[in-house]
Amino acid sequence: DVKVTQSSRYLVKRTGEKVFLECVQDMDHENMFWYRQDPGLGLRLIYFSYDVKMKEKGDIPEGYSVSREKKERFSLILESASTNQTSMYLCASSLGTSGILEQYFGPGTRLTVT
């Protein structure tokens, strides 16, 4: 079974802090993704990565950056956290082989910025 783990289930940070959310997958997947999930808005893609050190902007990249130094690890960084970044953050990975498109999700990190 594919396993995607996220470093924290719950996180509380103060406005202006730098926040790191970590995601690790154990199935040698090429692609990794960060989403945020908000009530009434569903899942929105923040950034994704299709290879080590490569990244692409998703639909809502503003206020976020990412890092992928190793294939299994994908980090989401909030350079200066703001209250409107309070949300559930979900990491996912996918194999990357043509025709195999499904993504596997971690349990999520619920971030509260006060």
Added chain:
Amino acid sequence: GNSVTQMEGPVTLSEEAFLTINCTYTATGYPSLFWYVQYPGEGLQLLLKATKADDKGSNKGFEATYRKETTSFHLEKGSVQVSDSAVYFCALSDQNSGYSTLTFGKGTMLLVSP
């Protein structure tokens, strides 16, 4: 761009009732279609998928058929259980610019009472 529209919830049913959650999509090309389920406090899990027109995906008593003529992928189950209470997301594969991402609907909450 691609989009997915799901019926708004919550859908409230009694145990053993028949379930339909509607999903329609707009896409260029021939996307793959997915249903994901999110149980309370957890990440998303792949429920079923279909990769081409007229394919039927099925899992755990749930079914959905890829209907290209109506651009739909409705989720059905003949007899729901209390344990099916969750949020259900319809999604399609998006391969713009050569990258494989997923576009999600906003989710439909299902509440099943005993």
